[in-house]
Amino acid sequence: MTAYVIRRIWQMIPTILGVILLIFILFNWVGGDPAQVLAGKISNPDQIANIRKQLGVDQPYWYQLWVFVKQVFTFDFGRSWSTNELVSHIILTRVGPTLTVMLPCLAITSTLAVLFAVMVAYVRGTVTDRGIMIVCTVAMSVSFLVYIIVFQWLFGFVLGWFPVQGWSESFWKNLTYYAPLPIMLAVFVGLAPELRLYRSFFLDEINQDYVRTARAKGVPEKKVMLKHVMRNALIPILTNLAILLPGIFVGSFLLEVFFSIPGLGREVVTAVNRSDFPVIKAVTVYLAIITMIINLLVDVLYKLVDPRVSFK
Amino acid sequence: MSAILTSPPAARPHESPGLWMLAWRRLRHDRVGMLSLAIVVFFLGLMAASYFGLVASDWSKEKGVSYANPSFLAGQENLEARNMAERRAAVKAPPVDLSDVDPLAPRYKEWAERAAKIAVTEVKRSETLPFGGDKWGRDVLKKAIKGSEVSIFVGLASALLATFIGTVLGAFAGYWGGKVNDLLEWFYNIFTSIPYILLILAFAAVATATGKFGKGIVPIVLILSLTGWTGIYRLIRAEYIKHCNREYVKAAQAIGASNASRMFHHILPNVSHVALVQLSQYTVGFIKAEVILSFLGFGVPVDMVSWGTMLAEAQNELVIGKWWQLAAAGASMAVLVTAFSLLTDSLRDALDPKLK
Numbered sequence: 001m002t003a004y005v006i007r008r009i010w011q012m013i014p015t016i017l018g019v020i021l022l023i024f025i026l027f028n029w030v031g032g033d034p035a036q037v038l039a040g041k042i043s044n045p046d047q048i049a050n051i052r053k054q055l056g057v058d059q060p061y062w063y064q065l066w067v068f069v070k071q072v073f074t075f076d077f078g079r080s081w082s083t084n085e086l087v088s089h090i091i092l093t094r095v096g097p098t099l100t101v102m103l104p105c106l107a108i109t110s111t112l113a114v115l116f117a118v119m120v121a122y123v124r125g126t127v128t129d130r131g132i133m134i135v136c137t138v139a140m141s142v143s144f145l146v147y148i149i150v151f152q153w154l155f156g157f158v159l160g161w162f163p164v165q166g167w168s169e170s171f172w173k174n175l176t177y178y179a180p181l182p183i184m185l186a187v188f189v190g191l192a193p194e195l196r197l198y199r200s201f202f203l204d205e206i207n208q209d210y211v212r213t214a215r216a217k218g219v220p221e222k223k224v225m226l227k228h229v230m231r232n233a234l235i236p237i238l239t240n241l242a243i244l245l246p247g248i249f250v251g252s253f254l255l256e257v258f259f260s261i262p263g264l265g266r267e268v269v270t271a272v273n274r275s276d277f278p279v280i281k282a283v284t285v286y287l288a289i290i291t292m293i294i295n296l297l298v299d300v301l302y303k304l305v306d307p308r309v310s311f312k
Numbered sequence: 313m314s315a316i317l318t319s320p321p322a323a324r325p326h327e328s329p330g331l332w333m334l335a336w337r338r339l340r341h342d343r344v345g346m347l348s349l350a351i352v353v354f355f356l357g358l359m360a361a362s363y364f365g366l367v368a369s370d371w372s373k374e375k376g377v378s379y380a381n382p383s384f385l386a387g388q389e390n391l392e393a394r395n396m397a398e399r400r401a402a403v404k405a406p407p408v409d410l411s412d413v414d415p416l417a418p419r420y421k422e423w424a425e426r427a428a429k430i431a432v433t434e435v436k437r438s439e440t441l442p443f444g445g446d447k448w449g450r451d452v453l454k455k456a457i458k459g460s461e462v463s464i465f466v467g468l469a470s471a472l473l474a475t476f477i478g479t480v481l482g483a484f485a486g487y488w489g490g491k492v493n494d495l496l497e498w499f500y501n502i503f504t505s506i507p508y509i510l511l512i513l514a515f516a517a518v519a520t521a522t523g524k525f526g527k528g529i530v531p532i533v534l535i536l537s538l539t540g541w542t543g544i545y546r547l548i549r550a551e552y553i554k555h556c557n558r559e560y561v562k563a564a565q566a567i568g569a570s571n572a573s574r575m576f577h578h579i580l581p582n583v584s585h586v587a588l589v590q591l592s593q594y595t596v597g598f599i600k601a602e603v604i605l606s607f608l609g610f611g612v613p614v615d616m617v618s619w620g621t622m623l624a625e626a627q628n629e630l631v632i633g634k635w636w637q638l639a640a641a642g643a644s645m646a647v648l649v650t651a652f653s654l655l656t657d658s659l660r661d662a663l664d665p666k667l668k
Contacts, residue, residue: 021502026514030518138646143623143642144600146646149627149630153631249507268513277521288506
């Protein structure tokens with residue numbers, strides 16, 4: 001076990017270095033010299049030279065790469081190019097609002113999706129099942145943008161049940177007043193694809209031998225579904241949740257943009273608009289590292305959940 | 313026995329059907345699949361017709377009044393158009409007479425003569441359009457057709473490019489194994505350890521800041537395909553690992569087929585159905601992604617119309633009760649994407665009946 005974890009961490013090093021290299025090539029080599037962009041259209045050569053010097057892009061590439069690696073491991077990405085705010089401060093203050101929306105959303109969506117999937121799998125092959133699957137396919141085909149625009153207009157503007165947009169300082173007010181509509185939207189949109197996927201996981205298990213055995217010895221169908229099938233289907237479901245988990249840090253950037261939630265996703269979109277490279281670089285690298293750590297934790301958890309998995 | 317073997321087979325009346333023929337036969341019996349195929353073909357035809365200027369070539373003409381009502385809502389009041397008309401009328405009203413203080417007053421007559429020589433044709437703007445008009449009075453229906461051209465083209469082009477990259481890399485990794493595989497797996501790990509949306513936004517940031525990715529729709533096609541190749545790479549690699557030790561490949565080696573020939577001439581046709589299903593799935597995903605990126609302003613340039621830019625305009629129109637642009641863009645996209653998703657499922661069933 002310990003040996004396995006150590007080996008996995010050892011294997012993460014080339015990937016982390018690769019991510020750093022990819023981001024470096026993208027922003028420092030392809031992105032090259034953003035001084036022109038930042039100085040604006042009316043600028044004299046002195047000003048551009050000055051900005052270049054300030055940003056360090058006049059240094060040779062190997063030096064820039066060294067600076068970047070140092071930044072990653074000291075958590076010090078300097079200041080934002082457009083607002084001069086410390087990048088570390090930006091990230092730390094924006095994570096809170098994003099998680100306020102995304103954690104409840106992930107919890108509600110997965111719970112509902114698993115419940116509905118069991119029910120749909122229970123009535124598999126019937127008209128209800130086919131009908132729900134068609135509704136899911138159609139619901140998945142409508143753009144997220146359309147849902148946001150219509151829901152915000154309907155529930156915020158016409159019916160007035162929720163604020164159209166906004167955010168406050170207090171966590172409770174955010175969670176109970178500003179967050180419900182975005183959470184509801186995200187749940188509504190996330191439900192259809194997850195339900196479809198989890199239904200297929202349940203159907204995969206239903207045809208297994210152990211299910212037939214359970215039925216043969218007279219276990220009622222409901223108990224077969226909820227006890228035998230559910231436990232085994234939870235393994236691929238957990239894998240899927242692990243894939244979704246790193247995504248909650250960027251949140252649904254569209255929701256944050258529409259509802260003016262000062263989260264990490266909106267910050268990244270703003271940074272892309274302003275060519276604010278340090279912010280994007282920092283968020284990308286750290287989220288990649290977080291993703292790798294979550295994947296490792298999930299693999300270790302597997303062993304605890306499923307004794308058939310062996311550490312190799 | 314030997315007689316049977318040596319005698320040349322008589323003219324075969326029935327050639328045994330190949331994979332594609334069988335798949336087509338299966339697909340033909342799939343009613344949902346055929347209907348989706350028809351819808352997808354219809355949209356592709358629309359895209360081609362729009363590209364060659366057969367339909368909607370005059371989408372940018374301002375034919376109607378501002379926010380012209382759809383024909384079926386002809387009687388509804390249109391405040392925006394009335395305001396606009398009033399403003400125009402106000403401009404036409406004779407200006408205040410300043411001739412006693414204006415030093416240029418003696419030239420008024422000359423100007424009036426010159427102005428009279430320029431023929432101004434007042435275009436009568438229609439009150440209604442088939443599916444309503446946008447802020448500038450352009451026909452929403454034609455706009456949606458033109459928008460579908462851009463959106464579908466971007467989706468298809470990036471899906472083709474991503475499938476190409478993924479297939480070639482997957483073929484190399486699966487066929488050669490060893491060091492090549494390690495290197496490509498390293499690439500794969502790097503790309504997949506960054507959350508997908510962040511990867512897209514990082515590429516978009518560089519593309520918008522430097523303009524090095526080209527002009528027009530080229531940047532978004534490059535962004536989507538350079539970030540999206542990983543899924544198909546993994547599948548094709550697995551297929552190649554499975555196939556490269558099969559007997560037909562050994563036989564090809566025995567008759568002297570080169571590595572390249574074995575990879576792309578012998579194995580590729582046998583895994584191409586996987587690539588086709590993925591291509592179809594990618595197209596759906598990329599059409600959706602294009603709409604969102606264009607909405608945020610990182611997609612197609614502002615002078616082009618796509619479903620995404622239409623939705624961006626429609627966002628503020630809903631509040632003043634003009635819902636038709638949102639409906640046109642949203643519905644045409646929903647119909648195409650639904651059909652494409654169902655077609656993908658049918659294709660998968662038809663090409664790989666074992667999976668069902």
